[in-house]
Amino acid sequence: MRKIIWIALSALVVSCGSKSKDNFTVKCQILGLKKGTIYLEKFEDKKIVVVDSVNITDATEEFTFTNTINEPELYIISLDKLNTKQITFFGEEGTIHIETSLNKFYINRKISGSSLQEILDKHDEYAKKFNDINLDLIKDKFEALKYGDTKSVEEIELKRLNNLKRLYLFSANFAIAYNDKAISPFIACHRMEQATPKLKQKIYEALTPEIKHSKYGKQLKELIQ
Template identity: 40%
Template sequence: MKRLAFIITLLIVSSCAKDKSNFTLKGTIKDLKKGTVYLQKIEDSTLVSIDSLNIIGESPFELRTYLDAPEVLFLKLDKNGEDSGIIPFFAAEGITEINTTLKNFFMDAKIKGSVQQEKLEEYKLMMDKFKDKNLDLIKNNLEARRSQDSLQIDSSLKEYNNLIVRKYLYTINFAINNKESEIAPYLAVSEIPDANLKYLDTINKALPPAIKDSKYGKELQDLIDERRKE
């Protein structure tokens, strides 16, 4: 009887926690027969699950949590005891919808939700172009090394270094141009934490008080403080 009462108490606590949620993740996974989806967040540099659901068939799923402020969360799929992929997304109070497939869980993900997510996708589109250019440079460098073309090797190396600089400058400008959004400090701490301190400080000084006080605004300030100690 004591064990039964304990289990009932846990269920009641869990139900209350979901009732107090202010964020819902809805979605579907095409061709999934059976699996478990997890809603996760990063705590102390570790991914932890904050909600989960067992799925049978292609039925829609719903996961919930409470957000103090917008932040990047993760949708993870576990199929037959094996990790089948993870999808990061920028969550904010309200509803986010993710529809994807079992075959290409990450690549096929269509995300509809927060304005922060829209900005993140805009940023990623440009980053994809940088990645494509980087692959071209790697290919050119390999061909130059095979033919022992020292001029082409030097040229591809210079282009690569210029590409890195352009990527950093684009990220800095994107953050400053979107200083009213949590995306600004998030990109600073996740994409360019090793950038010149003056650039990180420029982003930080451009943030309005509300963004400075957000999760990633505080992380950016902590990063700058740590870098100054070095």
């Protein structure tokens, strides 16, 4: 009798210990997909590493990745490792849905289920206005250089620098407003590359202790130092 009870308890322990610890699910749909290898990737030590992959041979448009995530970080969904077939998104605990089409892989992307991705999209949408102005000014500068108009070149460059300052001030204020989320140091590290160390330091000082010890909090600290 004791032996039977012991076996039953052992089976229960093994069963509980073998339960999946996966806390991160990515459900994808790529309309028009016929075949290819889909990769779930992330950045590790400045390199892109493969977390998981699935090979499609039967025109399956829907597939799922499950994994364990320790903290929010940036992930990539890519098709056959092509630069033109990539979607970056912020991964976090829970289920994230990604929808797109084969022909317009990046343009038609729709991401839901990630609150941090929604915040990043909000930042990038507003930042795009500054970036569009910057591109127009660069175009005007080349035109002025073409005709040897030195005065206009100087004026345009001053406008461009002022526009970049406004962009970085916006990004810094935005990051500080979300100082308790991993998106804050991420913006400082990957959306403010040319910003002054002083401005990045201001963001770092505003971070909560938990975020300072996060992946991007540590990255930001290294950049400042």
